Amino acid sequence: MAGYPAYPTVLLGDVHGNRTVYLRALTALGLTDETGRWVGGRRRVVQVGDMVDRGPEPLATLDFFMRLQSEARAAGGEVVCLLGNHELYALKAAAGDHEARIGWTYNGAGADLLEWAARRAEAGRGGEAQGGADADAGAVGGPVDPNVMPYPEPFYAEFGPDGRYGPWLRSLPVAWQVGDYVAVHAGWTPDGPASVAEANGLRAEDPAVYGLLWARRQPEADIAAACERLGCRGLIAGHSVQSGIKRSCGGRLIQIDVGMFHHGTWAAVGLDEDGAPWALVEGAEPVAITGDGEVPVPRREPEGVAAAVPTAPLYGPGAVVRVYEAADGSYRQYMTIDGFGEMMGHPAYVGKLVTCTDGVWSTWPSTYFCQRVDQFARPADPNCIPEM
Ligand SMILES: [Mn+2]
Incomplete structure (x- = not known):
């Protein structure tokens, strides 16, 4: 044109x-x-x-x-x-x-x-x-x-x-x-x-x-x-x-x-x-x-981020990933993955966010881009999260 x-x-x-x-x-x-x-x-x-x-x-x-x-x-x-x-x-x-x-x-x-x-x-x-x-x-x-x-x-x-x-x-x-x-x-x-x-x-x-x-x-x-x-x-x-x-x-x-x-x-x-x-x-x-x-x-x-995007999600149902944590351990956040969905037309993990602030745990539902989680989160031991 x-x-x-x-x-x-x-x-x-x-x-x-x-x-x-x-x-x-x-x-x-x-x-x-x-x-x-x-x-x-x-x-x-x-x-x-x-x-x-x-x-x-x-x-x-x-x-x-x-x-x-x-x-x-x-x-x-x-x-x-x-x-x-x-x-x-x-x-x-x-x-x-x-x-x-x-x-x-x-x-x-x-x-x-x-x-x-x-x-x-x-x-x-x-x-x-x-x-x-x-x-x-x-x-x-x-x-x-x-x-x-x-x-x-x-x-x-x-x-x-x-x-x-x-x-x-x-x-x-x-x-x-x-x-x-x-x-x-x-x-x-x-x-x-x-x-x-x-x-x-x-x-x-x-x-x-x-x-x-x-x-x-x-x-x-x-x-x-x-x-x-x-x-x-x-x-x-x-x-x-x-x-x-x-x-x-x-x-x-x-x-x-x-x-x-x-x-x-x-x-x-x-x-x-x-x-x-x-x-x-x-x-x-x-x-x-x-x-x-x-x-x-x-x-x-x-574009630009394409090289960092895996062709398949890294984690499956039941996985627990560490999203981030404070250097002094006072704050930690995990995502527990229940399955897959989509967000804005892109593959997304469906699960729960779990946080620990000064020893107090809380959780709420979450859906997030597979790409972002795969790029930034790290595998975590599922036993690190207590029963809630
Ligand atoms: Mn905005």
């Missing part, structure tokens, strides 16, 4: 460390060249959060957006990156929040840790006489293990106030007005702020921001009330993976997270000169988004 029209505003969903597929989208849409330099002139890109975790290059993704933002600004354009719940995990983890560190680990921070450690190793091999880096490398004490909590403090510090990413992440807005729409990571709950300006004036940890970063499957009445309160035609949000660009709630909600980080086909929404939304899917003609429904996105094999 010929190139895509130059939509003045383009919105893209969650990246999760897959810079490659994102760059392909921005290049196809005429916003960057193939090396990632901004060529979008005065156009605008809105990235709705969740840049980090899971994929092969979460830190390079942050570097990419930080650079692209300043290049776009210099050209009179704009790159808006919203705060997602995964970036909030990073900020809270850097501040020493133990619950956030656990949640972040379980939600893909291992990918960030591994990229960070690989960079450390690379810098070390370069033989650069960087006293600070050498001292830090010594503090890390050898290879990192994404299954052992807590991670090295110098890793968390990258997301703190003196780190490479902390100040930028802390500066990100949680919502942005784009024409008649409001872009936000997840949704807008009834206890949320009364305006975009109010939302961006709050600290990201404020309880009123929580629903904007975490909401899922909101009732239509809540979406309608939020639009009324914000004076907008609709919300454009990521966070919950859909099988396509999805419009619902009588046009008041457009969901744009199609899980492109995982399956590798990009999709986006363009707002044309009249502010009307179009579904843009890699390799397909633009489709005007006029009624409720879904413009499907074809799936393909995961």
